[in-house]
Amino acid sequence: MGKVIVVTSGKGGVGKTTSAANLGTALALLGKSVVLVDADVGLRNLDIVMGLESRVVYTSMDVIEKECELNKALVRDRRVNGLMLLAASQKNNKDDMQPEHMKAICDNLRTTYDFILVDSPAGIERGFRNASAGADEAIVVTTPDVSAIRDADRIIGLLQNAEIEPINLVINRFSPQLVGNGSMMDQADVLDILNIDLIGVVPEDSGVITSTNRGIPLVYEDGSPGAQAYMRIARRLTGQRIPIPDLEQKGLFSSLLNWFTKNR
Amino acid sequence: MNLSIKQLFGRKPKSSNIAKQRLKLVITQDRVDVDDRFMTRLHHELAEVLAKYFEFSASSVKMNLKQEGNSYILVADFPYTKFHDMSMRK
Numbered sequence: 001m002g003k004v005i006v007v008t009s010g011k012g013g014v015g016k017t018t019s020a021a022n023l024g025t026a027l028a029l030l031g032k033s034v035v036l037v038d039a040d041v042g043l044r045n046l047d048i049v050m051g052l053e054s055r056v057v058y059t060s061m062d063v064i065e066k067e068c069e070l071n072k073a074l075v076r077d078r079r080v081n082g083l084m085l086l087a088a089s090q091k092n093n094k095d096d097m098q099p100e101h102m103k104a105i106c107d108n109l110r111t112t113y114d115f116i117l118v119d120s121p122a123g124i125e126r127g128f129r130n131a132s133a134g135a136d137e138a139i140v141v142t143t144p145d146v147s148a149i150r151d152a153d154r155i156i157g158l159l160q161n162a163e164i165e166p167i168n169l170v171i172n173r174f175s176p177q178l179v180g181n182g183s184m185m186d187q188a189d190v191l192d193i194l195n196i197d198l199i200g201v202v203p204e205d206s207g208v209i210t211s212t213n214r215g216i217p218l219v220y221e222d223g224s225p226g227a228q229a230y231m232r233i234a235r236r237l238t239g240q241r242i243p244i245p246d247l248e249q250k251g252l253f254s255s256l257l258n259w260f261t262k263n264r
Numbered sequence: 265m266n267l268s269i270k271q272l273f274g275r276k277p278k279s280s281n282i283a284k285q286r287l288k289l290v291i292t293q294d295r296v297d298v299d300d301r302f303m304t305r306l307h308h309e310l311a312e313v314l315a316k317y318f319e320f321s322a323s324s325v326k327m328n329l330k331q332e333g334n335s336y337i338l339v340a341d342f343p344y345t346k347f348h349d350m351s352m353r354k
């Protein structure tokens with residue numbers, strides 16, 4: 001039986017789709033069978049981020065409306081074994097999708113695949129409820145800024161009420177430099193506020209943007225810090241115990257200053 | 265002379281620390297606003313601890329969170345009728 005994991009955040013633009021695409025690809029690279037489900041109905045993006053947009057024929061809406069079989073609606077990613085995409089409808093018929101529909105799709109997929117990653121839309125309304133309806137677990141993505149963290153806290157409350165467990169946190173767009181000079185909260189600060197388990201920290205990486213331009217997930221570029229972070233998270237999702245490295249990078253000057261101010 | 269290193273270098277408080285403090289406050293408030301069970305839970309747990317020291321009637325207890333400037337204050341009234349004799353305890 002596979003696991004259904006909703007990738008969500010509350011706030012938009014924090015890296016849900018990027019994380020879903022990279023974690024899905026990374027899990028497939030680790031030999032798992034994976035379906036990426038785009039639940040952002042009306043604003044679908046997972047297909048283009050994955051570079052599969054030209055091959056989408058059917059969407060989850062066609063499955064719900066019984067226009068086609070679930071298996072036939074899945075787009076196979078030819079670059080790696082065992083990776084599929086279920087696209088969202090781009091028509092603005094959000095109201096036709098119900099939580100039961102998503103749950104039925106997820107329950108069906110989990111009989112065949114190891115991981116089903118559901119890319120959630122922003123917000124705490126209908127779209128989020130649909131996306132999380134079939135989920136066993138959640139990955140909450142946040143960036144280390146006040147509005148993203150506040151919204152993440154709202155989402156965490158809703159996931160807890162829905163008894164979705166565990167809820168793992170990804171801190172995205174982390175900048176060691178900004179943390180070093182005191183203008184960005186570090187992992188400990190974010191965890192102290194949100195109080196859930198951290199599954200990984202993804203650095204700010206311009207490779208995310210270029211890989212998205214090309215439609216080739218970053219994890220194919222072994223050397224990049226973002227790719228390495230996503231690969232580590234994927235390994236943790238498969239149950240491997242991998243420590244979270246401290247990305248904080250303090251300059252000599254700020255370390256000295258910190259030492260003085262702490263010890264004075 | 266009583267200059268700290270921070271003042272010497274003209275450092276303002278780190279903005280990340282300000283962010284963290286502001287977030288903690290607002291999230292406390294958000295959680296109370298959206299979760300009615302929060303206050304009930306807090307009420308029960310406080311009552312449990314206080315009952316070791318005082319006797320009070322549960323119906324007279326009042327609790328709420330109020331904002332004062334940029335901090336939140338938990339105001340809890342537990343009017344007690346009797347103070348347990350602590351000398352009986354070890």
Ligand SMILES: Nc1ncnc2c1ncn2[C@@H]1O[C@H](COP(=O)(O)OP(=O)(O)O)[C@@H](O)[C@H]1O
Pocket residue numbers: 009011012013014015016017018019172173174202203204205206208209212226
């Ligand atoms: N780690 C990162 N480094 C740099 N850019 C990033 C990173 N993560 C996401 N982005 C960029 O941020 C934007 C929003 O990301 P996206 O995954 O679409 O967010 P969401 O799905 O939460 O709305 C995109 O342009 C993406 O390329």
Ligand SMILES: [Mg+2]
Pocket residue numbers: 016017018040045120121
């Ligand atoms: Mg998205």
